[in-house]
Amino acid sequence: MSLNIVLFQPEIPQNTGNIGRTCVLTNSKLHLIKPLGFSLEEKHLRRAGMDYWKHLDISIYDSFDELKNKYKNSNFYFSTTHAKKYYTDVQFKDGDFIVFGKESAGLPDDIRESEPNNCIKVPMISTTTRSLNLSNSVAIVVYEALRQMNFPNMR
Secondary structure (H helix, E strand, O other), rough: OOEEEEEEEOOOOHHHHHHHHHHHHOOOOOEEEEEOOOOOOOHHHHHHHHHHOOOOEEEEEHHHHHHHOOOOOOOEEEEEOOOOOOOHHHHOOOOEEEEEOOOOEOOHHHHHHHHHEEEEOOOOOOOOOOOOOHHHHHHHHHHHHHHHOOOOOOO
């Protein structure tokens, strides 16, 4: 086991494909929360995930509550531009869940506010743009978490 990456209602298949590829190559599990903004059979998803997609450990849920109830004793972090802590301010552990919001709106208030001390952010300059690309944000946070765990089972 390693990390659990959660995408809350992802909208762009290429991002999810890239994140799936990252999950395969980091031994992380991908959890998708419906509704999805695309079909899992979509060619853009398959192209971005390339031939890695068949190796992906993936689960799909009808709601965030379904996931949270299934893993109620697990540690969840919430990546959001609204956080006060940086992603480097927390100590990630094997089996942690890192939740990322949908591309157009991020995470809903009720999810962020459920555990405000577990909200983390990737620092960015203040601009008129919203945030980094979702797949880039996932890669940044995942590799920091894995670095903290001494890159388990990685070469």
